[in-house]
Amino acid sequence: MTTFIQLHLLTAYPASNLNRDDTGAPKTVTLGGTTRLRISSQSLKRAWRTSALFEDALVGHIGIRSARIGRKAADIMTANGIDDKKAVEWGTAIAACFGKPKTEKKKEDPFLLTETEQLAHISPAEFEAVKALALKLATEKRAPDAEELTLLRQDRMAVDIALFGRMLASSPAFNVEAACQVAHAFGVGETLVEDDFFTAVDDLRAKSDDAGAGHLGETGFGAALFYTYICIDRDLLLKNLHGDEALTDKTLRALVETALKVSPSGKQNSFASRAYASWALAEKGTDQPRSLAAAYYNAINGSDQLSVAVDRITALRENMNRVYGQQTDSESFNVADAQGSMAEVLDFVCA
Structure with missing residues (x-):
């Protein structure tokens, strides 16, 4: 039986533009009839695999x-x-x-x-x-x-190839099936993308010359509590790493900690929108994996968004397990209530 590890994360970002479309605006998705902010899986995976945290943990094992x-x-x-x-x-x-x-x-x-x-x-x-x-x-x-x-x-x-796979059209014998699947993160509530009109002052321009700005511009931004879903086939990861149990556990620990802590790099100098996950749930078992995104098809709006989001996803998981007769072990933490810890989640994932 295949062992799957599933991660469900809720991460709150203030004003940000973490992942832009071709016009420079934050990426979005329409879900349940409302517009939500979105971060593509490619953006997330690149941020994780190129982060200092990931590189320090797995030095010598990361690809180019x-x-x-x-x-x-x-x-x-x-x-x-x-x-x-x-x-x-x-x-x-x-x-x-x-x-x-x-x-x-x-x-x-x-x-x-x-x-x-x-x-x-x-x-x-x-x-x-x-x-x-x-x-x-x-x-x-x-x-x-x-x-x-x-x-x-x-x-x-390389551990990142083992996780995220590779496709070489000219040499298919060396293709690697990805052991880790990452969903696009999306906001649990409706978001209106706004434009930030900004000016820059020319330090060497005297007021007597011109009182106007040296540069005018605008950039899009939005804020959201994002739901991120990650699914890891542990057996396939072990196979991709040629049975190296120690390296497999090291990779899992580094990936999960990175996913909890590392933000995409888009417009960070402008918004400093770095965030840790506020809530996380890790599941482990042999049942067919499933996202819990359905908890947020109806947008959550209001001041207590995190609490409602946690209640909804927890209830959906319990209902899913009851209806489908699933048996998945789990470990979680909730920063808002100071319940659990990242260390306990990491130990559970790698146990």
């Missing part, structure tokens, strides 16, 4: 996601005496291991050919193999052979 892997190899070769033409040719061959190299040529940047069309997510072991091969080719002043261009690895997997 880039289209410039071949360019990095070419840079190493040119720094060690290989001319640009050969570095581009050999760097492009290395890039082809991870995806389709770009075909657009630019006189001002011939190294553009060493980049891939799509981002490739590679493990530290794969990145080290790329750098070692580039240095070897530069030292021996020769092109790579076919055997040397087998740079993808299935062992020593």
